[in-house]
Amino acid sequence: MKSETMLALYRSMLRIRRVQERIESLYLQDAMKTPVHLCIGQEAIAAGICLALEPDDSIQSNHRGHGHYLAKGGDLKAMIAELHCKATGCSGGFGGSMHLVDVAAGHLGSSSIVGGGIPIGTGIGLAMRMRRTSQVSVVFFGDGAADEGVLYESLNFAMLKRLSVIFVLEDNRWAVCSPRDSRQTGDNVFLRGADPDRLFTARLDGNDAEIVHETARAAVARGRSGAGPSLLVCDTYRIMGHAGCKAQEPSGYRDACEIDAWSDKCPVALYRAKLASRGILDEPTEAAMEATIAAEITEAFDFAAQSPLPHDGDLHKHLFSE
Amino acid sequence: MPWSQIKPDMDEPDYGRDNGLDGRRVTYAAATREALAQALSLDERVFVMGQGVDDPSGMFGASRGLHLEFGNERVFDTPLAETALTGVAVGAALAGMRPVYMHNRPDFLFLALDQLANHAAKWRFMFGGAAPSVPLVIWACIGRGWGSAAQHSQALQGIFQHIPGLKLVMPSTCHDAKGLMLAAIKDDNPVVIIDHRFNFKNKGIVPEDPYLVPLGKGIVRRPGRDVTVAAFSHLVADAYMAAEELAREDGIEVEVIDPRSIRPLDEELILGSLARTGRLVVADTGWKTGGVTAEVAALAAEKGFASLKAPVARVASPDLPTPAGYTLEAAYYVGKDQIKDAVRRVARA
């Protein structure tokens, strides 16, 4: 892997992390009147996958979608404005934090129905096939979404038609307060017996950005060649609570030791150490990176604060395309 | 299935006289098929999917042989996965295609409701217009009759009517089956077409060239001065026959109107006719409570109250699942006789 790629991976993860931290630190002020689902601890997946994509490849995201949006090149100002439900938000204040979109960046939207984006991303893959492009369609979803039957239906169809769809399962082990083991029996049944020619599957360390990126590149190459879909199961962990900020996290449903153990596997910190030991990331480079990101985030929050709210009269505007 | 014993093949009522139509007569299935074939050849973004669209029977004939003409990539059978395949259609529409997803029974749309109601209907609004719209057509046919029972005969228009962001169409003539299908495919938004198996028994006048029947625009099928009957889908023909008989038997002149679309609803047509007659009967194959007849009756109360000379009467399916047994089924369904009773009631009131 080239050093620019490594730095780009690190920068993408760091930016997602810093944006999340700013949201978390300001959330209790109530200026962001929309539920937020932070992806702190899961940055390597969004960054690693999206760095393997071109701008015209598409992604389908979910309620925990800040990382996907930013990694795919979504506009930060428009995202922060949307969290403030402002007219300048990426969804004009109609969507809030769970419905980010940036069509120019190949982000065609996000559903807050768990699993809802899975067939839609599959259909985007079908359109790519019918239009004879070599684009790929990526769907991000959680282990909770993997409980839904629509995943099986979508995988089956993508395999049947050999669609260029990459299913990215972010296995963060929790669905709200339900542990994975109370909902699933280890590897899901649909993973067993899938013909490897029809479906490339991999279970990988989702906290290792390089592994994610390299696996994604293989899946993208497979998709572009017309060979068909991939399912990447990325092991990771949701460091923060399900929604809101840390201060709002209910206690008693998960073990503090578990959080600590996974905090030690922080994808950003691990990769920083790796790049430092390789001599690719020195202190001045990192300081400059942090400063640029901090300035960009401050600018985005200022933009959101100063932006107008939508008007009552906008309410009836967007139901139909005329 | 011996459908012929439930309703024989016949020419549809000669609305042509009133609607200025003349020319070739074809079956309802042929009209629908012609719309699909013309859409497929006029627009390369169009494709047709559905469980059994390439079967020998081809959706009661509506899609028969299209796969031979346009290839299996553009006309294809689907796995039995209504939820995902509806989402697949939504995704394909978002990415620039124009899918037509066909179901030979509307009941299966309950499996697809997540993608239809939670996704297709809301996608554009949810992103404040920043996401692409969803130019998607969902077509489903009510397969009433001969023991189909509770899970194969449901008239679900009331459910879809309720959801903002979906357009909803119910054709009643061969002419409109073609023109509304072409208009639905051309529309940039999700459109549900609910058809009725009884319509498929009809032959009517259908121009050969492609044409559009605008969504949301209804039509007067028979002018009359005494009572308005607003009827939907195959009940338009029943209402027309009822009107002809009532004119002969009772001297009551019924105006039969066919809104054709349920959403958007042609309020002007309904209120205009009500203003002329002062009396309204609404006839729909769906359930009464919270359904299409409830909505049209509410429209009359809300915006046409001054015109009303009598209470609105509703002819709708009873609030029960459909029974299978022949006698029970006959007791369940409404048609010409119930419409005649309702008209007599409001005419006297």
Ligand SMILES: Cc1ncc(C[n+]2csc(CCOP(=O)(O)OP(=O)(O)O)c2C)c(N)n1
């Ligand atoms: C169909 C559906 N069921 C339930 C919910 C409520 N809900 C919102 S997020 C969530 C957990 C989802 O877990 P997972 O898919 O693992 O994603 P994560 O939140 O862990 O990132 C649930 C149950 C929902 N939004 N949609």
